[in-house]
Amino acid sequence: MKVFIPSPLHSYTGGRSIVEGEGRSLTELLTFLDGRYPGVRFRIVDEQDQVRPHIRFFVDGEMAPTIRTPIAPGAEVHIICALSGG
Amino acid sequence: MAKRKGAAKGKKAKKAGGPAKDGRAAKGNATPMADNAIQPAVPSAATAAQGAKPAKPAKPAKAAKPSKAAKPSKAAKPGKAGKAPRAVKKTAAAGAKRRRRGKPRTVLLVGTRKGAFILRSDPARKRWAVDGPHFLGSIVHHLVLDPRDGGTLLMAARTGHLGPTVFRSSDWGKTWKEAAQPPAFPKVPEGEKGKVVDHVFWLTPGHPSQPDVWYAGTSPHGLFRTTDGGATWSGMHGFNDHPMLQRWVGESGGTPDGPKLHSILVDPRDPLHLYLGMSGGGIFESTDEGSTWKPLNRGVAADFLPEPNPEYGHDPHCVILHPEMPDRMYHQNHCGIYRLDRPGDVWERIGNNMPREVGDIGFPIVAHPRDPDMIWVFPMDGTEVWPRTSPGGRPAVYRSKDGGRSWKRQDSGLPKGQGWFTVKRQSFAADAGDPVGVYFGTTGGTLWASTNEGKRWQPIKEATYLPHIYSVTAVTL
Numbered sequence: 001m002k003v004f005i006p007s008p009l010h011s012y013t014g015g016r017s018i019v020e021g022e023g024r025s026l027t028e029l030l031t032f033l034d035g036r037y038p039g040v041r042f043r044i045v046d047e048q049d050q051v052r053p054h055i056r057f058f059v060d061g062e063m064a065p066t067i068r069t070p071i072a073p074g075a076e077v078h079i080i081c082a083l084s085g086g
Numbered sequence: 087m088a089k090r091k092g093a094a095k096g097k098k099a100k101k102a103g104g105p106a107k108d109g110r111a112a113k114g115n116a117t118p119m120a121d122n123a124i125q126p127a128v129p130s131a132a133t134a135a136q137g138a139k140p141a142k143p144a145k146p147a148k149a150a151k152p153s154k155a156a157k158p159s160k161a162a163k164p165g166k167a168g169k170a171p172r173a174v175k176k177t178a179a180a181g182a183k184r185r186r187r188g189k190p191r192t193v194l195l196v197g198t199r200k201g202a203f204i205l206r207s208d209p210a211r212k213r214w215a216v217d218g219p220h221f222l223g224s225i226v227h228h229l230v231l232d233p234r235d236g237g238t239l240l241m242a243a244r245t246g247h248l249g250p251t252v253f254r255s256s257d258w259g260k261t262w263k264e265a266a267q268p269p270a271f272p273k274v275p276e277g278e279k280g281k282v283v284d285h286v287f288w289l290t291p292g293h294p295s296q297p298d299v300w301y302a303g304t305s306p307h308g309l310f311r312t313t314d315g316g317a318t319w320s321g322m323h324g325f326n327d328h329p330m331l332q333r334w335v336g337e338s339g340g341t342p343d344g345p346k347l348h349s350i351l352v353d354p355r356d357p358l359h360l361y362l363g364m365s366g367g368g369i370f371e372s373t374d375e376g377s378t379w380k381p382l383n384r385g386v387a388a389d390f391l392p393e394p395n396p397e398y399g400h401d402p403h404c405v406i407l408h409p410e411m412p413d414r415m416y417h418q419n420h421c422g423i424y425r426l427d428r429p430g431d432v433w434e435r436i437g438n439n440m441p442r443e444v445g446d447i448g449f450p451i452v453a454h455p456r457d458p459d460m461i462w463v464f465p466m467d468g469t470e471v472w473p474r475t476s477p478g479g480r481p482a483v484y485r486s487k488d489g490g491r492s493w494k495r496q497d498s499g500l501p502k503g504q505g506w507f508t509v510k511r512q513s514f515a516a517d518a519g520d521p522v523g524v525y526f527g528t529t530g531g532t533l534w535a536s537t538n539e540g541k542r543w544q545p546i547k548e549a550t551y552l553p554h555i556y557s558v559t560a561v562t563l
Contacts, residue, residue: 008247039264043248047270048280054247081247 001071003029004078009044012037021077026057026067029077044079056080192517193561194525195239196533197226200553202241204229204259205546211523211537214548220259228512228557230289234297236563240316242286242302250285252302254316267318269302269310271326281306288512290350293357303347307335307364309376324377325362325370334381334398335367348511349405353412361415363402369417370398385433387421403449404511408458416461416490418451418511423463425490436490440465444477444484444495450514454522454539459489462496462516462524462540464509475506483524485540499543500534512557519562527555 003021005013013019019036023029027049034041044055049067051057057064058078059071071077189209196203201219208214220226224243232238237256244250252269253262274280283304292299292311302310302319309325312318325331335345346365353359358375361382368383381398388400401420408414413428416436423437423446437446447468454460462485467473476482482497508529517523524536531552536543 006247008245038266039251039268042268042270043251046249046282047273048282049273050282052247052249 001029001074002076003033004076006079006081008081009037009040009079012040012043023071025070026059026064026077029071030067054082056082190519190562192519192523193231193563194515194533195229195231195557195559195561196527196549196552196555197229197241197512197557198531198553198555199225202226202229202243202259203549203552205533205549211517211519211535214546216548217259219553220262221253225285226556227285227287228289228559230291230559231561232291232300233561234291234294238315240289240300242289244285250283250304252286252289252316252319265312265316265319269304269308269319269321271308271321281308283308284344286310287346288348288350290352293352293354296357299357301350301352301360303350303362305344305346307331307345307347307367309347309350309362311376322376324372324374325379328379330398334370335364336399349402349417351405351407353407354409355412361405361407363405363417365401365403365420366399368398368400369402369405382426382431383433384431385426385435386419386424387435389421404451406451406453408453410456411458414458414489416451416453418448418463420447420468422446423448423451423490434490436486439486439491440484440493441495444482445469448509449474449511450509450526452514452516452524455516455518456522457487460485460487460539461490462514464507464514464526466508473506474508476508479504479506481505481507483526483536483540483543496536496540496543498541499536510556512559513555515558515560517560517562523560525558525560527552527558529554531555533558 001021003019005017005019007017010017021029022032030041030045044052045067046052051067057067057069058080059069060075191209192207192211194205196205201222201224203216203218203220205214205216221243224245227242229239229241232240237258239255239259241253241255241262242250243253250268252265254265255262269283269286271281271283285305286302287305288303290301292301298313298315300312300316304310309322310319311322312320345367347362348365349361349363351361358373360372360376361369363369368381368386370379371382372379383396383398383400386400388394388396390401391399403418403420405415405417415426415428417424417433422435423440424433425436426433440446444465445468446465448464448466450464452462462483464483465477467475467477480497480503481500482495484493485496486493509526510529513527515525517525519537521537521539524540525533527533531554533546533549533552533555534543535546
């Protein structure tokens, strides 16, 4: 699947804004991404598995309420750094 | 001894965030050294803020061994200029001589709301080369040199969007490596509310006998430790799960920018003997390397609480112990300036000796690296709604040479009016030069320096327009 990476995380992906990911849910995808880009998961999901306050995940255009959200084969996932101020 | 090298001319630092299979090396926007940078060779380092080299590295002690700090110190007599133990003095004198021979330079490690900066002085501490920003846009709460090897930096960082982490550099910021396991609270079972580290606020190198140990304090209050130089961090169970912790810190959300655990102090004579401070909690002591803790707040005012003399719940802003006379402690509190000479356990409010119109409210406090009786504070306005700015818009440092019995205003070179400075608790530091250089950074982004122990101040012209300054650490190389 295609995963769209916001600029604050480009230092983890070698500057790439789109990377390939795997997983049947966001939980699995995050595990996959953290294996390939160590440390990235904790920057966007806290130790209680909650998505950090200004981060959002969209799966095929729909905002995912939790990281347990399933991902259909071939879906696109956007990780968004939410606008939260001026 | 410092050695002046050619700068990194044409030698680019490893490009930040280069394709990283392992993902951790050189992340962020580490920048190449400035062309005119003075690059230190680093066989040894002394840092006043973090404690200079102890005279006598303590042997790793057994867990049950009572703290040596419990013994009365000959030198630490309340209200009297103390003498450091002989062995300590000898080492300090040798260090000073070595530094004089080598034309020492000062390095300032500066954490800001928008990244980190490393400033290197010439031998006169008049001209400065600025290296940075490192991690432009990241909020850097603390940037600290490891005095045990004189070359490793640890940095506590986060961004507005991304969670907190710790970076390490062993080449003075050319490359950085992120912690594989940053400080984090344990995950709780589904349905329960667990604690989440908002930011890593404080970093303290461990005892010299434990070269890879560091401590970290977080917001909300949490104490963490690494034994591998900062790669993996674990919560300190004896503190984080202490049955009294919730009562110590109360139920409120803490201070406006989040409750902080700060001022983690390691007794240079004994690795088992630790202190820490908590904003909205108080000062606590452990003599068993953090397994158990007890409050150390007697004599400290807490005039914001209904009970005037509580055992805990106080609001220390910055706590220090003198590296060469570790029984001498000072702290700047929400309610005044205090001194404590161990094994005593009642703090004396030495801020009562400050001019009444200035008061004794502030955030940082700094000690002279070789004279336990000399300290500096930066008073701020703590009236009514707590502006946290220089009283009357007339910024000044106050220095005591007698352990707080008397104070002298030091404002030469600082604005005479309309100077509404705010200096945070980590943004005031002293180097180990002779005379000592004293430095503070304002939330307005200006670094101020005095090369004569506060007699005369001037802005560091190369660092007048930095971002909001969070922390300043001074190192003499």
